[in-house]
Amino acid sequence: MNPYIRRIKELSKKMDPEILAEVEAGFVEKEYAKGSLLLQVGQICTSHFLVQSGVARKFYCHSNKEITTEIYFHDDVAISLDSYIMKKPSDVYLEALSPLKVMVIDYKRFQKVSEKYPEVMILDKMFIEYYAVWFEKKLKEFQTLDATTRYLAMLEKEPRIIQYLPVTIIASYLNISLETLSRIRSKITA
Amino acid sequence: MNPYIRRIKELSKKMDPEILAEVEAGFVEKEYAKGSLLLQVGQICTSHFLVQSGVARKFYCHSNKEITTEIYFHDDVAISLDSYIMKKPSDVYLEALSPLKVMVIDYKRFQKVSEKYPEVMILDKMFIEYYAVWFEKKLKEFQTLDATTRYLAMLEKEPRIIQYLPVTIIASYLNISLETLSRIRSKITA
DNA sequence: TTGATTATTTGACTCAGGTCAAATTTCCGT
DNA sequence: ACGGAAATTTGACCTGAGTCAAATAATCAA
Incomplete structure (x- = not known):
């Protein structure tokens, strides 16, 4: 996602610097310790979290298993979209995977500015557009690529993931078992 | 999707009826014969197609196989999001699966109205928000449900699909083979 | 450094769902 | 109503990836 954010x-x-200032006045910097949650399941997500430094992820639990759906680095935006948009309790967790610094962008405050200045709303809309496009692409990946190919695609397009994260999380992100990931890796290296 | 559109x-x-009139002035009704394409692969998608009557689908080809990703009925909006947003050639087809009547909503024209009236842009943004949420949900379905459960979920939530469409298309929509779908059906009925 | 804990790999086995081929049913055009 | 094409089902077989269990390897606290 982060090329889009950039x-x-x-x-x-x-944009007009005054408007920009007004937007950014609503940003609050916040830090999280490794392992702490930016958002709990059941909580309503009322902000975007723009990652400044560190790594975070989104995950949910399904039959005693954690499935990681997104991994966030610098300039990525962490959010439980479903909860944020539909104003309903989140069914995903947002978790810091390292010491994490984020900008918290509060929904209500941003909304007000956004309705005042069309040029702000355009950027907000753009964010969701990119998000939707990204999801469409991810879905296609799951529909067409087998485990090995998905792993290779990840290596290619998101190499930071293997550099910084434990296998458990990588496997859950690829939606395969630990063991399968391990076998894929040894096959590739050989 | 169509509860969202409603x-x-x-x-x-x-909305102010005058604004609404201005928006709707940009809608053009159009008809397609069964089997004809609203959008070709390679073409840039410059409109939304709001289905009035009939059935349509989005699909793409992968290793000589057609994969159907969306099926549209009355009040659904057919669009190649990636192409529309990124202004690049589409990698999906939009096809009429029956005689089809749609409202064509031209991008440029709508864009102009939307930038003039924030209340219009809000609705436009809302469309994409719902779209993104819908994709997130679909992705989760593929990650967590096996073929049989996906079929049952479809029966439950999108029963019109089995009523109107041939098995080939249903199978490609569930991303399973014809044969597997056939086996699932006979197992269920038994 | 060492022992304990956690992470990763390897092995043996199972199964959902794919493929290919053949049989059967359904659907039309004439 | 009939014959042929297309759609659907059934059968036999295969394979990617999951599970469970055991073996190694890496990490870290004392």
């Missing part, structure tokens, strides 16, 4: 960031630089 | 429709009724 694009939005760039566009925001072209 | 919600947007309802909200649009509360």
Whole structure:
């Protein structure tokens, strides 16, 4: 996702500085310890979390297993979209996987600014558009690629993931078992 | 998707009738014969197609196989999101599965109105938000449910699909083979 | 450094769902 | 109503990936 966020960031630089200042006045910096939760299941997600430094993930539990659906690095935005949009309790966790620094962007406050300035709303809309496109692509990956190919695609497109994260989480992100991931790796290296 | 579209429709009724008229002035009704394409692979998608009557689908080809990703009935919106948003050639087809009547909503024209009236842009944004949420849910389904459960979920939530469509398309929508679908059906009926 | 705990790999086995081929049913056009 | 094409079902077989269990390897606290 983060090339998209960067694009939005760039566009925001072209905005009237006063408006930009008003937007950014609503950003609050916050830190989380490794392992702590930015969002609990059951909580309603009322903010975007823009990652400044560190790593985080989104995951949910299904038959005693954790499934990681997104991994966030610098300039990624962590959010439980379903909860945020539908204003209903989240069915996913957002967790810091390292000491984490984020900008918290509060929904209500941002909403107000966004309704005042169309150019802000356009960027907000752009964020969701990119998110939707990203999901469509992920879905396609699961529909068409087998485990090995998904792993290779990840190596190629998101190499930071293998550099920083334990196998448990990588496997759950690829939606395969630990053992299968291990076998894929040894096959590749050989 | 269509409960979401209905919600947007309802909200649009509360809008200033003059604005609404301006929006709707950009809608063009169009008809397609069964089997014809609303959008070709390679073409850039510049409109939303709001289905009035009939059935359509989105699909793409992968190793000589067609994979159907969305099926549209009355009040659904057919669109190649990736192409539309990123302004790049589509990698999916949109096809009429029956005689089809749609409202064509042209991107450029709508965009202009939308930038003029924030209340219009909000509805536009809402459309994408719902779309993203829907994709997130679909992805979760593929990650957690086996073929039989996916079929049962479809029966439950999208019963029109089995009523109107040939098995080939249903199977490709569930991302399983024809034969597997056939086996699932006979197991269920028994 | 060492022992204990946790993470990763390897092995043996199972199973959901795929493939290919053949049989059967359904659907039309004439 | 009949014959042929297309759709659907059934059978035999195979394979990717899961599970459970055991073996190694890595990590870390004292």
